[in-house]
Amino acid sequence: MSDSRTAHDSRTSLSAQAARNLATATVTVPQMTEITPRWLHKLLPWVDVDGGVYRLNRVAKAPKGRPANEFGEVKVDLLTVDSGEPRLPATFVDYELHPREYHLSTIQTIVHTHTRVTDLYSNRVDQLREQVRLTIEAVKEREEWELLNHGQFGLLKEVSAGQRIETRKGTPTPDDLDELLTLVWKKPAFFLAHPKAIAAFGREATRRGVPPPTVHLFGSPFITWRGIPLIPTNKLDIDRAGKTTILLLRVGETHQGVVGLQKAGVAGELEPGLSVRYMGTNEHGIASHLVTRYFSVAVSTEDAIARLDNVSVKFYHDYVYPKG
Structure with missing residues (x-):
């Protein structure tokens, strides 16, 4: 019976050995490489959706x-x-x-923690708190990916044909970003791009003698073009050919821009639209907590977003310096 229970525990919850290491061998909380700043979530205005459906009238x-x-x-x-x-x-x-209706999407998972583990090995670090914290971080990372790539409401899909352009030469040049600005010229808020695409643009701008200036947001530096910050995200994929996409957004309901959608006030809420609910403890002593995030994103008008495709991140310049 003991061997069976131990095998069951190891498959469904944090092992005692891992918890013991955290409790006795270190005073730092667990680290996860996957965690990013998630600037998109911070920069999007969020609208509380009543009844779970957001109706977009045009x-x-x-x-x-x-x-x-x-x-x-x-x-x-x-x-x-x-x-x-x-x-x-x-x-x-x-x-x-x-009018189009946006139904909130859901990200859910169940966190299993053995009561023996949380009781015995939470002297330095609260094992349950850290399990929930890191799970929430993973949920938020998945949410940002879905905001961009979801097959029904993701921002990449929501860009209309008339709001899509391609780079002139493959590399993202100042001319390309200027052309993007002509499509979202009514109070553009920010560009959104993979860090490698931002680096590629920086190379092209510097090559032309116009290195992009820097602005500080949320305590971090961002390069800008025409005063519009280029916000990095690793949720915009780069394909095998080294090509990716750059987005330009206008945000906010009052500006007829892009808005995030969420449902606030749910049971067990830790923050708007995100809840953790205790589900009970089973016969093996494993406590379960349901982590849920309700969200979506809506584009108010077609000219609130545009995309630059065929963005190459693989080209580098050879600089020739005079001798002597």
Whole structure:
């Protein structure tokens, strides 16, 4: 019975040996290389979704024969009056009959900790607290990846065809980022790119004699272009050919930008949209805690986001210095 229980424990929860090492051999909490600053989560304004569904209402596209603006939306009929008393136009703004609905996505896992382990080996470091902390960090890392890459609402997928461009020569040049700014010119907030893509842009800008200036946010330095910071994330993949994508975002509901969606006020909440619930202790003495994160992301209007594709990170310049 003892051998069976020990095998069961080792498969489902922290081993006693690992907990003992943490409790007696060190005074530092466990470290995890996967953890990143997750700037995207910090820079996105978050909206609390009531009822689990976020309905995005937009102006309807103009039907055939009705005047449209440059975005194909129903045009508001207006008249500029300089003198006299002309007959004023009558108008109204039409909305989509079937607005898009965003249903919150869920990331969940169950943390198993043996009560014997947490009771005996929590003298220096709280074993349960650290298990939950590191699990939450992993959940948040997964969330940021989903915000960008999810097949239904990820930001890479949400960029419309008219908001996508490619680099002129493969490497990300100042010209390419300027072209991106023409697509999101109404209060652009930040570029989002893989660290290697940011380094590649820095090489191109420096090559042209315009090294990017630096700004400090959250106590960390970021290079900028035209005053817009380039925010690094390793959740934008680089393919085998060394190609990746750079995004440019406008954020916030008031600016008709990109917003994060979450459900606050759930049971066992540690922070908005993230909860840890005790699920009980089984016959093997293993306590279970359910970790849950409810989230999504929405793009208010098409011109709130644009992407630069075919970004090569593998090109380096050879500099020739004069002799003597």
